[in-house]
Amino acid sequence: MNDQGIKSRPAYAPLARDPVGRTHLLVADSMAIPHAAFAPGTSLGDYDECWTVEGHSRAIPSAMPDARMHGFRSASHLLIALRRRLAMEYMGFRLYAIGTEAFLWDVAAAAEAAGMGKEEYALFHAGSGARRVLCVHCRTLNQGVTTNLVACGGCGAALFVRDHFSRRLNAYMGVQVDAEMPGERPDVEEIYR
Amino acid sequence: MIRHDPLAVRVAAIEPLSATLKRLTLESADGGALPIGSAGAHVSLILEGGDRPFRNAYSLVSMPGERGCYELIVRRTAGSRGGSAFIHERLGEGSVIGATVPHNLFPIQRHARKHLLIGGGIGITPLLSYLPALRQGGERLELHQISARDEVPLFENLLAPHAAHDVHVHAGRGALDLSALLARQPLGTHVYVCGPAALMDHVEAAAAALGWPASRVHRENFGAAGGDPFTLRLARSGREIAVGPDQSMLDALEAAGVPVPSLCRGGACGECLTKVTGGVPEHRDHYLTDLEKAEGALVMPCVSRAKNDLLVLDL
Ligand code: FES
Numbered sequence: 239m240n241d242q243g244i245k246s247r248p249a250y251a252p253l254a255r256d257p258v259g260r261t262h263l264l265v266a267d268s269m270a271i272p273h274a275a276f277a278p279g280t281s282l283g284d285y286d287e288c289w290t291v292e293g294h295s296r297a298i299p300s301a302m303p304d305a306r307m308h309g310f311r312s313a314s315h316l317l318i319a320l321r322r323r324l325a326m327e328y329m330g331f332r333l334y335a336i337g338t339e340a341f342l343w344d345v346a347a348a349a350e351a352a353g354m355g356k357e358e359y360a361l362f363h364a365g366s367g368a369r370r371v372l373c374v375h376c377r378t379l380n381q382g383v384t385t386n387l388v389a390c391g392g393c394g395a396a397l398f399v400r401d402h403f404s405r406r407l408n409a410y411m412g413v414q415v416d417a418e419m420p421g422e423r424p425d426v427e428e429i430y431r
Numbered sequence: 432m433i434r435h436d437p438l439a440v441r442v443a444a445i446e447p448l449s450a451t452l453k454r455l456t457l458e459s460a461d462g463g464a465l466p467i468g469s470a471g472a473h474v475s476l477i478l479e480g481g482d483r484p485f486r487n488a489y490s491l492v493s494m495p496g497e498r499g500c501y502e503l504i505v506r507r508t509a510g511s512r513g514g515s516a517f518i519h520e521r522l523g524e525g526s527v528i529g530a531t532v533p534h535n536l537f538p539i540q541r542h543a544r545k546h547l548l549i550g551g552g553i554g555i556t557p558l559l560s561y562l563p564a565l566r567q568g569g570e571r572l573e574l575h576q577i578s579a580r581d582e583v584p585l586f587e588n589l590l591a592p593h594a595a596h597d598v599h600v601h602a603g604r605g606a607l608d609l610s611a612l613l614a615r616q617p618l619g620t621h622v623y624v625c626g627p628a629a630l631m632d633h634v635e636a637a638a639a640a641l642g643w644p645a646s647r648v649h650r651e652n653f654g655a656a657g658g659d660p661f662t663l664r665l666a667r668s669g670r671e672i673a674v675g676p677d678q679s680m681l682d683a684l685e686a687a688g689v690p691v692p693s694l695c696r697g698g699a700c701g702e703c704l705t706k707v708t709g710g711v712p713e714h715r716d717h718y719l720t721d722l723e724k725a726e727g728a729l730v731m732p733c734v735s736r737a738k739n740d741l742l743v744l745d746l
Pocket of ligand 1: 692693694695696697698699700701702703704716718731732733734
């Protein structure tokens with residue numbers, strides 16, 4: 239069982255470099271960028287710079303990378319460098335992100351905080367489909383949820399993971415599964431991989 | 432459709448600023464408070480005193496939120512037989528005229544990280560009301576006023592209360608590199624331009640070429656430029672109305688006693704939309720889509736004209 243009635247899941251289209259942009263930065267939370275992330279006839283080579291997450295301590299921390307390709311230790315390091323970069327950028331800049339939904343919407347939040355609008359950044363979902371789930375009863379964020387039902391790490395409520403995604407909170411909503419019909423619970427299935 | 436009774440306003444003061452510019456101070460004729468205009472708002476004056484009524488839109492240059500008076504600046508356009516000549520020649524202190532309540536089709540964008548203001552000539556007027564509002568809000572701004580060489584001191588005077596390192600007056604278009612200016616703006620900037628159509632088109636095109644999203648470029652469309660005279664025919668009555676070279680279709684219709692609703696009188700708001708049943712319009716508005724313009728079945732009479740001698744309207 240999943241939540242077919244509610245469709246506020248973001249949709250993602252493959253990326254293509256915006257021909258009117260002047261500077262193009264691509265960020266990804268993995269080194270393995272799938273071909274499907276790029277629109278037909280386009281590729282990674284179209285972008286001026288590419289920042290990825292290596293997920294390894296051999297990556298040298300750098301607040302202001304200058305090479306065309308740069309690997310970060312973690313998504314957090316990448317996001318810190320991105321915020322500094324955006325604060326110095328000019329109109330005409332374009333930002334592209336590839337990765338898990340939580341990463342994509344962290345990037346989107348950084349872009350919006352820097353004054354960018356929807357026309358100036360683009361997102362593509364790749365990698366794990368695990369969800370960040372907000373318990374609407376106690377506001378705990380449950381990370382990496384892959385099942386339709388999850389026990390909230392904060393209040394212990396049996397949460398049903400809805401398809402309702404909040405861009406502001408960067409999380410899916412989790413609500414008490416048997417709130418309306420006590421005792422009535424669907425089977426647990428792993429559906430968000 | 433938005434309609435308001437015109438306000439009755441009394442001309443409290445007329446101050447000549449130059450040979451062609453006058454500042455008007457208007458107060459409510461009954462001494463009461465006036466409706467508030469926000470930064471960038473305009474009012475249309477309704478001038479009945481001539482042989483035909485004129486309606487001209489002017490930006491408020493008084494402090495945004497001011498309720499005691501409206502201030503506006505009127506340029507006498509060369510060869511004008513319309514409202515600006517009437518104001519310059521026939522309006523005196525104490526005259527009572529009609530005015531619409533303030534409307535704002537050129538508002539400050541609240542989410543902007545920085546406001547880049549570009550004025551050309553008398554296009555400075557809406558930006559004059561922006562300055563105090565932006566300063567009060569502690570907003571980041573940069574203003575560039577482009578002026579004819581001989582009017583530089585005039586605009587410097589008008590801007591004097593707001594003079595600072597981020598306010599500049601340039602003698603002539605060539606004195607300002609618009610592309611370089613637009614290229615060095617930080618993320619999150621909005622640009623506002625008011626002035627001759629050629630300047631506004633130039634800013635729009637230069638910004639687009641530099642990758643500015645269209646939603647960050649704002650223009651104030653005032654004052655229909657003239658063109659060749661032509662004739663309007665009203666399909667329902669068969670009546671014919673001449674449109675003079677320095678008169679808009681809307682002015683001509685109003686002068687002939689044919690009411691057409693209007694708001695911005697600058698081709699931006701869509702209020703004056705009128706159906707065409709014959710002839711080919713020459714579109715000058717920013718309201719109709721390219722497809723609608725190509726079809727030619729609709730026209731915005733406040734700015735657009737006719738490609739041939741005759742245009743037939745469904746009126
Ligand atoms: S009055 Fe606004 S478009 Fe004509």
